[in-house]
Amino acid sequence: MILGIDIGGANTKISSDDGTLIELHYIPLWKNSKLPETLLDIAKRLEPEKAGVVITGELADCFPDKDAGLSYIIDAVNNAFKNAYFFDSNGVFLKEKRRSIAAANWMASALVVGKEFGDCIFLDTGSTTTDIIPIKNGKPLAGKTDFERLKLGELVYSGALRTNIAAVLKSVNIGGEISRISCEFFAITADVYLLLGMISPKNYTCDTPDGAGKTIVDAKRRLARVVCADLEEITGDEVLSIARQAMEAQVNDIKEALVLVSSKYGIKSVVACGLGEFLGKRAAQECGFELISISEKYGKEISKVFPAYAVAQLLRDAHI
Numbered sequence: 001m002i003l004g005i006d007i008g009g010a011n012t013k014i015s016s017d018d019g020t021l022i023e024l025h026y027i028p029l030w031k032n033s034k035l036p037e038t039l040l041d042i043a044k045r046l047e048p049e050k051a052g053v054v055i056t057g058e059l060a061d062c063f064p065d066k067d068a069g070l071s072y073i074i075d076a077v078n079n080a081f082k083n084a085y086f087f088d089s090n091g092v093f094l095k096e097k098r099r100s101i102a103a104a105n106w107m108a109s110a111l112v113v114g115k116e117f118g119d120c121i122f123l124d125t126g127s128t129t130t131d132i133i134p135i136k137n138g139k140p141l142a143g144k145t146d147f148e149r150l151k152l153g154e155l156v157y158s159g160a161l162r163t164n165i166a167a168v169l170k171s172v173n174i175g176g177e178i179s180r181i182s183c184e185f186f187a188i189t190a191d192v193y194l195l196l197g198m199i200s201p202k203n204y205t206c207d208t209p210d211g212a213g214k215t216i217v218d219a220k221r222r223l224a225r226v227v228c229a230d231l232e233e234i235t236g237d238e239v240l241s242i243a244r245q246a247m248e249a250q251v252n253d254i255k256e257a258l259v260l261v262s263s264k265y266g267i268k269s270v271v272a273c274g275l276g277e278f279l280g281k282r283a284a285q286e287c288g289f290e291l292i293s294i295s296e297k298y299g300k301e302i303s304k305v306f307p308a309y310a311v312a313q314l315l316r317d318a319h320i
Contacts, residue, residue, distance in 0.1 A: 003048035004312025006105050006305065007035070007073055009060040010162060010206060011127060013305035014042060017312035021046070022301045026205045030062040035073070039080035051084040052093070052315035053077055054105035054307050059146065066102050074101070085320065087311050089144040093318060103146045105307035106131045110140035112310040113271050117292055120269040121261055123284065124306060125254070125276030127161035127190075127206060132257050134265040141265065153260040158250055160199065160276025161190040161206050165226050168249050172227065174238050179227050185209050187222035189250065192243040194219045198278050247279075254283040262289070273303040 002017040012025045012035065023042075027035050043051075058069030074097050077084050085093040087108050088100035106124065113122045114135040122133040122140075132154050134141045142154045149155035158168065165187045171180050188209055193199045195216060204214045212218050217231075220239045224230055227242065262268055268287075272280035273294035284291045295303040302309050 001046065001048045002312050002316045003042075003046060003051045004108075004305075004308035004310065004315070005039075005042075005051055005053045005077070006308040006311070007053065007055050007057050007077075008105075008126075008128070009057040012038065013308045015302065015305045015309040015312055016048075017309075017316040019298065019302045019309055022305050022309075024205065024305060028207070029057050029060040029069075029072075033062070036076040036079060039076050043080040048081070049083070050315055051077070051081040052108075052311040053084055053086050054108050054311050055086065055101055056103045056105050058102050067099070070097055070099075070102060085315055087314065091140075093315065093320060100144070105311070106133050106142065107140060108311040108314055109133075109273070109307045110135055110142070111138070112313055114138040114140065117269075117271050119267055120271045120292070121258065121265075121267050121289075123254075123258065123270050123272045123280040125272070125274040125280045126159050127275055128157070128159040128163065130156040130158055130254055130257075130274075130276070130280065132156065132254075132261050134261050134267055136265065136267070153257040156254055156257045158253055159189065160193055160274070160279060161188065161204065163189040163250070165189070165192070165223070165246055168246050168253075169226075169242075172242050172245050174227065174234075174241065181226050182228050184225070186225035187219075189246065190214075191219035191222045192246045193276075193278075195223065195240065195243045196247060198247075199275075203275065251279055251283050251286065254279060255287055258283055258287055258289075262287070273306045275304045277303055 004015045006013040012027050014023045058066045063069035086101045089104040110122045110133045119136050124131040143149040143152050166183045190204045201214045223239050224234050269290040270284035271292045
């Protein structure tokens with residue numbers, strides 16, 4: 001088996017090259033990270049022939065800089081796997097640490113998508129961010145770093161689970177009145193999509209802001225706090241309205257970047273994937289773009305870990 005591994009700041013995802021084995025591990029690197037131990041366990045359990053690795057976790061604020069983050073993650077991988085290759089933003093597998101390995105999971109996904117679907121915009125909405133990658137003639141044309149992609153509209157730092165509602169909304173309409181919101185870490189997008197039925201409690205894989213549960217009532221309580229209320233002074237319908245407005249704002253944010261990239265490259269076909277694929281799909285549909293769903297083509301589980309699946313595919317085909 002060839003194993004693909006996508007190591008992010010919050011989640012580590014793995015997939016076999018045939019997509020029959022998929023796992024998602026919540027490992028926040030900034031919080032007593034168990035990454036080395038988890039990778040050792042994965043290697044011992046699965047004993048892959050080779051491992052292809054993409055990394056985005058080097059930006060976690062527990063590291064003084066990206067080089068330190070890369071060193072920590074690469075050392076953990078090499079300590080667990082005897083034959084690991086790191087994929088970089090130039091589309092090359094490397095054995096040694098280079099800066100180009102940082103934040104390159106989108107390159108693996110885009111190369112696989114470009115080969116399969118041709119000219120398109122690859123839109124991957126995960127727990128934390130949304131990648132918007134233009135692809136022409138099978139070649140991704142995006143900026144090579146997160147810093148560049150943020151400036152180009154190719155990275156929207158907004159996702160389906162971990163995004164603070166205070167970063168999505170500045171005000172909400174409640175019963176016809178406009179209310180400002182509290183700029184506190186009271187609720188996250190996972191609460192919105194749990195309440196709206198877009199994710200299940202099982203998919204709520206990150207920590208809750210208040211350390212409480214992941215039930216509908218818990219989510220309502222957290223969303224009520226966004227407007228400095230509790231469930232004694234705000235109705236269920238009003239909380240539901242806050243959730244719907246948060247989703248609309250998040251979709252509009254993705255649409256704005258999607259239109260910018262589409263106009264620049266003249267592409268109106270979108271390939272959407274990720275845990276938050278439903279956000280990418282809605283954004284593409286509201287823009288009137290042609291839509292291809294990775295969930296429908298490959299299955300929902302592969303869609304959630306697509307960079308890991310993609311890098312495993314690329315390593316298999318590389319014959320190294």
